Amino acid sequence: LTPELATIELQKEATHYGEIVSRMSGFLNNLINSPKEKKQLKMLKKLKKYEEITDSMEIEITEYITKIADKEITPKTSQRLRGILNICNDLERIGDIYYQMSKTLEQKMESKSYFLPEQRDNINHMIELVDKAFSEMIANLSTPSYDNVSIDKARTLENNINAYRDKMRNDNLTRLGDDDYNVNSAMIYNNIFSSLEKVGDHIINVNESIVGQV
Numbered sequence: 007l008t009p010e011l012a013t014i015e016l017q018k019e020a021t022h023y024g025e026i027v028s029r030m031s032g033f034l035n036n037l038i039n040s041p042k043e044k045k046q047l048k049m050l051k052k053l054k055k056y057e058e059i060t061d062s063m064e065i066e067i068t069e070y071i072t073k074i075a076d077k078e079i080t081p082k083t084s085q086r087l088r089g090i091l092n093i094c095n096d097l098e099r100i101g102d103i104y105y106q107m108s109k110t111l112e113q114k115m116e117s118k119s120y121f122l123p124e125q126r127d128n129i130n131h132m133i134e135l136v137d138k139a140f141s142e143m144i145a146n147l148s149t150p151s152y153d154n155v156s157i158d159k160a161r162t163l164e165n166n167i168n169a170y171r172d173k174m175r176n177d178n179l180t181r182l183g184d185d186d187y188n189v190n191s192a193m194i195y196n197n198i199f200s201s202l203e204k205v206g207d208h209i210i211n212v213n214e215s216i217v218g219q220v
Contacts, residue, residue, distance in 0.1 A: 038126065038129060
């Protein structure tokens with residue numbers, strides 16, 4: 007394959023990678039919302055497995071790019087390859103964050119802590135916002151020519167995630183003194199919504215790499 011054709015293949019692979027990573031959001035959603043321990047344990051296993059898949063995908067794509075980079079390539083192809091490298095780096099980080107969240111939720115299960123209905127509702131809303139950002143990211147990744155991509159919508163979605171995280175953080179701090187507000191649960195809650203906001207950061211990084219704003 008010429009470097010140019012290889013780059014087209016790599017873009018397809020990056021889209022596939024993005025889709026794989028975005029599935030972890032659904033597993034997390036099930037883990038948080040399922041009342042059945044059996045299903046929770048199944049989701050913990052899936053998140054671990056997918057984190058391993060995302061690691062190996064990053065290694066494969068990086069090695070492939072390194073091989074192509076040795077050949078004669080145009081500055082444009084070189085920039086595109088660098089972009090795909092950055093995309094894979096961010097997607098791998100997202101996989102790590104989901105895995106870390108699964109470990110936090112596993113500790114929550116073990117300590118028999120529970121989320122209040124309002125905390126669960128807020129996390130579910132945050133997951134919805136992240137899922138919208140994932141959809142836009144995948145749409146941008148699957149655009150045949152990255153030159154035609156605009157990331158305005160992606161930026162709006164990122165701002166929505168940040169604003170909601172700020173609201174959750176403020177409400178959480180305000181409620182901390184209340185008798186019915188468990189401190190341990192509040193810390194786990196804070197960890198989860200902060201982690202979801204970090205996922206949003208990496209999603210916007212992917213979009214920026216697509217349009218060459220690196």
